[in-house]
Every structure is written in C-alpha cells, then in structure tokens.
Amino acid sequence: MNWTAIAAIYRFEMSRFFRTLAQSFFSPVLSTSLYFVVFGTAIGSRIQEVEGVSYGAFIVPGLIMLSVVMLSISNASFGIYFPKFLGTIYELLSAPVNFFEIVIGYVGAAATKALFVGLVILATATFFVDIRIEHPFAMAAFLILSCLSFSLLGFIIGIWASNFEQMSLVPQLVVTPLIFLGGTFYSISMLPPLWQTITLFNPVVYLISGFRWSFYGSADVPIVLSLLAILAFTGLCLAVIGWIFKTGWRIRS
C-alpha cells in the first residue's frame, strides 16, 4: 500500500475543506437552527412527544443523518468528479497508486468532512433541546459507517457522472426523497399499516431507526436489521468500486 499517496490525497482534499471552513461550519449551524425553529417549535408544539421523547429531540438523529448522507455524497462525488472535469485525473492515473488507494484518500476525506458537520449539528442541537445518547458506541459506529458508505456511493456517482447535471441527479431524485420518507421527521408507527409495510423497502429507514435507537433506545426496526442494512449497503458500494477498479470503467480508456 502506498500510504504516503493516500495521505497526500486526503490532505489535499481536506485543504479545500479548510479553505472554506467558515462556510463548512456556519452553513450546517444555520440550517439546523432553521429546522428546529420550523419543525421543533412550530410543529413540535402540537406533537408534544414521540415514543417518550420530545419532538424536537426526536428529530435530531434524523437531521444529523439527513446532512451527513447528503454531504457524504456531494463531498465524495465532487472530490473525484472535479479532477475528471479539470483533467487533473491524469496525475492520479499515472502515479504509482492503485484504485483502492485513490478511493481510501477521497472517501476518507469526504467522510471526515461529513462527520465533522454531523458533530457540529449534534452540538448545535444541544442548544435547542435536551439530548441523551444511550448507546454512544453504537451512535459513533452508525455515524461513521453512514459517512463512509454514502461517501462510497458519492464516489461511484462522481465516477459515473459525465456532467454536473448528472452529479445532482441521484442525490436530488433518489436520496432526498428516501431520507424524507425514511422517518427523519416522524416515527414509522405514526403511518397507516400499508405505508408502514411500504416504508420497510426504503433502506434509509433502517439507517435512521438504528441511529435513533443509539440515542433514545427505541427503534422502528430491530437494531440488528439496521446494522445489517448499513453493512450490506457498504458491501454493495465496495463491490461496485471493486468492479470499477477491475474494468477501469469511465476512468481508464
């Protein structure tokens, strides 16, 4: 393994993040605050409690997941799409690195940035609501796995995309609806029975449910299923990455 190269890619990607640190920090703080004002205060005052937790606190895990998933995808997809767009990918291809080392560098940096924002949102939320984390290790595991797996997905999107429109296609048309319908702002038990069944086909449900369980100890689906789902998703992304590595799809002519 060329660890020096992995570190070089990681550092280079992170330097972009540090150049816009204020933006990276204040943007999630502002958007989280807005969510609390709109959902937590305006709607939450009518809902009171969900599964024994105040509505404001209930939506915190979902809000974190929403940002983490979207940011992981956009960070990783732009991270690898930009060199393709600018032409700087020539250097990656002619360097003594293999594809997995490139993936580790880019995905690692994208996941780190998303993790940072996730923690900023968590910290911001503590100013608005009382939060308890019953299973901190599970919380960390879900958070890190989500950052990594969706960064892998973002990387695949970045490799696949041949223009900027395609870059936003999957996040906007697929991921956003799945997150909003995945129990970010409500418990699945609040839905009619038919919709409860349909919702179980949404993979994000398992993610948010598991993450919420690590906070408040209650979940829409069994925690083991949540863990298996996130592991399966990570495995699937890795398999696709492996196939790209083998075939050089959209990278090496």
Place this chain on the structure above:
Amino acid sequence: MTTILSIRDLRKSYADGFEALKGVSLDIEEGEILALLGPNGAGKTTLISTICGITTPSSGEVTVGGHDIQTDYRAARRMIGLVPQEIALEPFENVWNTVRLSRGLFGLGKDNARIEETLRKLSLWDKRNNAIKELSGGMKRRVLIAKALAHEPRVLFLDEPTAGVDVELRKDMWEIVAELKRDGVTIILTTHYIEEAEAIADRVGVIDKGELLLVQDKETLMAQMGKKQIEVMLSEPIAQIPDSLALHNLTLNGVGDVLVYTYDTHADRTGITTLLNDVSQAGLVLRDVQTRQSSLEEIFVNLVSGETV
C-alpha cells in the same frame, strides 16, 4: 549508454475499431532527448498516455528501467514524470500544495528543501503561496513541470510543452529542458514545432497514423534525408535558363539573377563541379555562391506525405 525505456510492438485499439498505435517499437537511451514529431492525431499523446498508465495498451510490452508498466507498475511509474499537453490544475489551490501533492502521490515523503529547489529552478518560488487561478498561462505550464519533477523522475515526458506559448517562454522552456538533461534526466517530448526538435533533441522520431516512421539521430537524419541547395548568384540577370544547363534541373528566381540547384548530400556524385563548369561555359558571370540545407520541417513534411522515406 543504457536503455531506460523499451517499447515492443505496442498496440492500442479502441472499441470502435480505431487503431491509435499500430505496433510501435522503440528504445530510448538514458540521458537523451528524443523529440517525437507528428501531425495532430498521429498517436503521440496515445503513446505517452499508454507508457504513463493513463491508457491501457491492447498489446505489447513497455519497460521503464527494466520494470514492466503493467506487472510492475509502481516501480515503473515512480521513474516517470509527465507534463500533459493541456493545462490541468486545481484552480483554487496554491502552488506549494499542488506540487506537494504530486510528490506525495509518488510515495515520497515530505521534503520541503527539494520542493523549494524545484520551484526556484522554475522561477515559481515567489508564487508559491498564490492560487493557481492567479497565475499566467506560462506560469501554469511551469507548475505542471514542477509537479512532474517533484518526485525526481528519471524519465520526463513533455507532451507539446510549448503549444500556444509565446516565443520568450518557449526559449525558457528549452533552457529548462537543457538543464534537466544536464541533471541526467531522459526527456521525451512531442511537438509539432520542428524548430523545437531541431534546437533541443538528440534524436528525432516521426510518428504518423499510429506508426513510427523512423527514429534517427538528428544530425544523421538531416544529413541523410536532407537535400542541399546551391544558390548561384549571377552578376547580370538572365531572362531564361540557357539550354546548355537544362540537364541540371535548375530553377531561376523571379528577378533572374539566382540559379538554384538541388542535390542529395548522400549521392555519390553531387554534380556540383559539372554545374559550375557548365555555368561558366554558358558565359554567365558569378557574383556569389551559397549553400542551404533543408530543415527538419521539410524532411518531416516529405515523410508524412510519403514522398521520401
């Protein structure tokens, strides 16, 4: 001299059937400067991209310093630096970090002194903290070279390094190349500026339609392929070439005071003595005589148009 880069029957064809390289074989000696000449679409960039790992070859074998570019790609690529044709740089990053990334990618640890030396050599030191987007086109090209040199390569590929570059910067670039040669770096450059090859190359390769038409020592090539001309300047203009000189295939300039005789330098008999005798016997008085050798450009045009090989 030892061979540092060996290419054997290298082929590259694409899914649509287009053959970009049709069995190129070439040995490059350590420390030499080889200029690859060829028109647009000849396969110059494909050849370089394949050696550097950007394009996968369809068949054939390439070794760099004895390392196969596919089975031992890490060792092979560590020896290679590539300066691409297009300016491809991250616009918002500064010069220092951009160059440092290149060094890291090739597995070399932090060495600020080495990066400083490279930046100073390329007159980029004062710009080290500037974002790439603030640099002029010429400076960006220098950054590309600095990136390629950051990992101390033994073989440097320069893909049209002076395309779209002004005369002054081109001269600078030639000086940089000469300095790298002094440092022992082997340089392969592609160009379609013939004067570039003529000015800096040790050997010249001509590539067209995916085939290497020839590779030869520059001087030998010019001597062998070159046609020489004698310009015979007359003291009095003439209206037409006298019939007695018809056998020499002369041409007369517009004013009528210069006769031009073209001959092969490697012919057994150049016919110069006979010509001068015949000119004298025709009653023409000479004012001056001068010779002119055809340039690489003329040789090149002849080669790719298939007139002479």
